[in-house]
Amino acid sequence: MNKRRMLIIGSTGQLGTDMCREARSAGYQVTGVDFPQIDIAERRSVARHVVESKAAYIINCAAYTAVDDCETNRERAFALNADGPGSIAAAAASIGARMVHISTDYVFDGRKTGPYLETDFPNPQSVYGQSKYAGEQQVAAACENHQIFRIAWLYGLHGKNFVFTIRAAAEKKAASGGPLTVVNDQFGTPTSTREVCRQVLKALPADLTGIFHATCEGSCTWFDFAKEIILAAARIPVEVLPCTTDEFPRPAPRPKNSMLENQRLKRAGIAVMTGWKRAFREFLRDEADLREEMCTK
Ligand SMILES: NC(=O)c1ccc[n+]([C@@H]2O[C@H](COP(=O)([O-])OP(=O)(O)OC[C@H]3O[C@@H](n4cnc5c(N)ncnc54)[C@H](OP(=O)(O)O)[C@@H]3O)[C@@H](O)[C@H]2O)c1
Numbered sequence: 001m002n003k004r005r006m007l008i009i010g011s012t013g014q015l016g017t018d019m020c021r022e023a024r025s026a027g028y029q030v031t032g033v034d035f036p037q038i039d040i041a042e043r044r045s046v047a048r049h050v051v052e053s054k055a056a057y058i059i060n061c062a063a064y065t066a067v068d069d070c071e072t073n074r075e076r077a078f079a080l081n082a083d084g085p086g087s088i089a090a091a092a093a094s095i096g097a098r099m100v101h102i103s104t105d106y107v108f109d110g111r112k113t114g115p116y117l118e119t120d121f122p123n124p125q126s127v128y129g130q131s132k133y134a135g136e137q138q139v140a141a142a143c144e145n146h147q148i149f150r151i152a153w154l155y156g157l158h159g160k161n162f163v164f165t166i167r168a169a170a171e172k173k174a175a176s177g178g179p180l181t182v183v184n185d186q187f188g189t190p191t192s193t194r195e196v197c198r199q200v201l202k203a204l205p206a207d208l209t210g211i212f213h214a215t216c217e218g219s220c221t222w223f224d225f226a227k228e229i230i231l232a233a234a235r236i237p238v239e240v241l242p243c244t245t246d247e248f249p250r251p252a253p254r255p256k257n258s259m260l261e262n263q264r265l266k267r268a269g270i271a272v273m274t275g276w277k278r279a280f281r282e283f284l285r286d287e288a289d290l291r292e293e294m295c296t297k
Pocket residue numbers: 009010011012013014015016034035036038039040041060061062063064065080102103104105132151152153154155159160
C-alpha cells in the first residue's frame with residue numbers, strides 16, 4: 001500500500017478544503033471528493049470511491065452540519081452523520097486503510113465543570129449531537145484502525161462560520177445604529193481549520209487509534225470571541241453587549257460548556273495545537289494574503 005495516498009471526502013467543505021491543501025503541502029497524494037460526485041448516504045457510491053482510491057488514509061470531512069435543521073430532519077442527520085461514516089469506515093477496513101473521522105463537542109451535554117476529557121461519557125442533547133455520536137460508534141465498530149477527532153467552534157477561510165456571521169451582523173448594526181448582543185454564557189474554544197489540519201496530519205501516522213480531542217488551547221465565550229473579531233475589523237463601529245442563551249433561543253440546544261482537553265494527544269507527545277487567539281491572528285493573515293492574491297489575479 002502506498003502510504004502517501006489519501007482520500008478526502010467532503011473536500012469542498014470548510015474543513016475539507018484546507019485539509020486537501022495542507023495534506024498536499026505535507027507531500028500526500030490527495031484525491032478529494034464531495035457531493036454530488038460521492039453521496040455518503042449511498043453505500044455503493046462510498047465503496048466505489050474508497051476502493052478505487054487505493055488510499056492508505058481515508059479522511060471524512062463530510063457531514064450534515066446545519067445543527068438547527070437536524071432537529072427537523074432527524075432521518076437525514078443519521079443517514080449522513082452516522083450511517084455515512086459507518087459505510088466509509090467499512091470500506092476503509094475492506095482495503096486495509098486507516099479511517100479518520102471528524103466529530104464534535106456536541107456529543108457532550110455541556111453540564112460538566114471544566115474541560116471534557118476523551119474518557120468522559122457523551123450525552124448529546126441535540127439531534128445533530130446524537131447523530132454525530134452514533135457516527136463515532138459506527139466508525140469504531142466498522143474499522144478497528146480508526147482515528148476520530150472531536151473538534152469544536154470551527155472556523156476557516158472557506159465556509160459559513162461565526163467569524164463571517166459576526167462581521168456581517170456587526171456591519172448591519174453599525175448601519176442601523178444599535179448594539180450587537182452576543183451570548184456570554186457558553187464556553188468553548190474557537191478552533192481554526194488550519195490548526196485541525198496540522199493536528200490531524202501530525203497524528204495520522206502515529207501508532208494510536210480511538211478518540212482524540214483536538215481544539216485550540218484556552219477558552220472563552222462567544223461574546224469574547226465576537227469582541228476579538230470586531231476588534232480586528234477596526235472599521236466596524238459597533239457596541240458589543242453580552243446576553244444569555246435564554247435571550248437568544250435556537251431550535252437545537254447548545255452545550256453550555258464545550259471545552260475539550262486534548263489529553264490523549266498531549267500524553268502521546270503529539271499535541272501541536274496553539275492558543276485560540278494566536279490561531280485567529282494567523283487566520284487574519286491568511287485572509288489578507290488570500291485577498292491580495294485575488295486582487296492580483
Ligand atoms: N463547523 C463547526 O463549527 C464544527 C464544529 C465541530 C465539529 N465539526 C465537524 O467538522 C466536520 C467538518 O465541518 P465543516 O464545517 O467543514 O462542514 P461543511 O463546511 O458543512 O462541509 C461538509 C461537507 O460535506 C458535504 N456533504 C454533505 N452531504 C453530503 C453527502 N451526502 N455526500 C457527500 N458529501 C456531503 C457538504 O457538501 P454540500 O456543501 O454540497 O452540502 C460539504 O462539502 C464535520 O464532521 C462537522 O460535524 C464542525
